[in-house]
Amino acid sequence: MGEVVVVTSGKGGVGKTTTTANIGTGLAALGKKVVLVDTDIGLRNLDVVMGLENRIVYDLVDVTKGNCRLRQALIKDKRFDGLFLLPAAQTKDKTAVNASEMQNLCESLQEEFDFVIIDCPAGIEQGFKNAIAGAHKALVVTTPEVSAVRDADRIIGLLEANNLRDPKLIINRIRPDMVKRGDMMNIEDMIDILAIELLGVVPEDEQIVVSTNRGEPVVLDIQSRAGQAFRNIAKRLLGEEVPLINLERYEEGLVNKLKRFLGFKE
Amino acid sequence: MIDFLKSVLGKEKTGSKNLAKERLRLVLVHDRASVSPHLLESLKVDLIQVISNYMEIDEKALDVQLSSDNDSVALVANIPVIKMKRTYQDARAN
Ligand SMILES: Nc1ncnc2c1ncn2[C@@H]1O[C@H](COP(=O)(O)OP(=O)(O)OP(=O)(O)O)[C@@H](O)[C@H]1O
Numbered sequence: 434m435g436e437v438v439v440v441t442s443g444k445g446g447v448g449k450t451t452t453t454a455n456i457g458t459g460l461a462a463l464g465k466k467v468v469l470v471d472t473d474i475g476l477r478n479l480d481v482v483m484g485l486e487n488r489i490v491y492d493l494v495d496v497t498k499g500n501c502r503l504r505q506a507l508i509k510d511k512r513f514d515g516l517f518l519l520p521a522a523q524t525k526d527k528t529a530v531n532a533s534e535m536q537n538l539c540e541s542l543q544e545e546f547d548f549v550i551i552d553c554p555a556g557i558e559q560g561f562k563n564a565i566a567g568a569h570k571a572l573v574v575t576t577p578e579v580s581a582v583r584d585a586d587r588i589i590g591l592l593e594a595n596n597l598r599d600p601k602l603i604i605n606r607i608r609p610d611m612v613k614r615g616d617m618m619n620i621e622d623m624i625d626i627l628a629i630e631l632l633g634v635v636p637e638d639e640q641i642v643v644s645t646n647r648g649e650p651v652v653l654d655i656q657s658r659a660g661q662a663f664r665n666i667a668k669r670l671l672g673e674e675v676p677l678i679n680l681e682r683y684e685e686g687l688v689n690k691l692k693r694f695l696g697f698k699e
Numbered sequence: 700m701i702d703f704l705k706s707v708l709g710k711e712k713t714g715s716k717n718l719a720k721e722r723l724r725l726v727l728v729h730d731r732a733s734v735s736p737h738l739l740e741s742l743k744v745d746l747i748q749v750i751s752n753y754m755e756i757d758e759k760a761l762d763v764q765l766s767s768d769n770d771s772v773a774l775v776a777n778i779p780v781i782k783m784k785r786t787y788q789d790a791r792a793n
């Protein structure tokens with residue numbers, strides 16, 4: 434039986450969809466059978482991030498309303514045989530799905546897949562409740578900003594109230610240069626405030642924009658730091674112990690580089 | 700004026716992250732308290748229990764609130780005392 438993981442944040446635009454696409458693809462690259470479920474009804478996005486927008490025939494609401502069989506709505510990924518997407522509906526009616534339908538759906542999917550990864554909409558309304566209804570485990574994505582961390586705290590409270598204990602934290606868009614000059618909260622600051630376990634830290638990375646433009650998750654880009662961060666997160670989800678990527682290394686200033694070059698510094 | 704000077708002189712040195720952390724800490728005190736309205740109720744019940752070892756209080760008039768200043772939050776309790784006990788029971792002693 435597979436594991437159902439929901440990716441949440443509270444605040445919009447902090448990187449849930451990016452995280453879902455990359456963790457899912459990362460797990461598939463490690464040989465796991467994975468399905469990504471987009472529950473952001475009316476604001477479908479995961480399909481374009483995955484580069485699968487042209488293959489959609491049926492969607493989540495078609496499945497729950499019985500317009501098609503589950504199998505027919507699953508879109509196979511271009512790159513990995515074991516990776517599938519269940520797209521969100523673009524209907525205006527956000528109440529087209531309810532929590533018990535989602536629960537049933539997750540139960541069917543976990544029979545067939547090692548991981549069911551659910552991309553949650555922003556907010557704490559029905560869409561959020563639906564997204565977490567069938568989940569065993571929750572990931573909370575935040576950025577190093579007051580508003581995002583505040584909303585993450587609220588979400589953690591709601592997850593725990595819904596019996597999703599021990600959610601794991603992903604800090605996205607960290608900028609080592611800003612952290613270094615004291616203008617951005619660091620990893621310890623956020624763990625200290627939110628008091629949950631850290632699953633990974635993803636740096637701000639232009640390659641994410643480039644890869645999203647192309648519809649190719651950055652996790653497959655060997656050069657990218659964000660890609661490395663997502664590969665590590667995928668491994669940690671499989672229980673592997675992987676140290677955090679050394680953000681320090683990238684924040685090294687020009688002066689230190691020069692010193693090192695001239696042999697003044699180890 | 701002081702605040703203005705502080706912001707001009709202080710910002711460069713400390714960076715804005717400490718300010719962010721401090722503001723978060725304060726806002727979360729209120730968020731967490733208001734998200735679980737039972738928290739203050741349950742605290743009241745516990746308070747009454749402890750205080751009753753020492754004095755008789757007007758339980759109905761007991762008022763417990765979070766009150767905030769610019770840079771701090773305090774737990775403010777107004778507890779009308781009806782009577783002191785002559786001998787008190789030290790919970791730790793027995
Ligand atoms: N580490 C990063 N570096 C650079 N850009 C990023 C990073 N993470 C996310 N982004 C960009 O931020 C934007 C929002 O990301 P994303 O769509 O994943 O957020 P979301 O939480 O799913 O948003 P919504 O709440 O609207 O569903 C996207 O344009 C994405 O490319």
Ligand SMILES: [Mg+2]
Nearest residue numbers: 449450473478
């Ligand atoms: Mg999204």
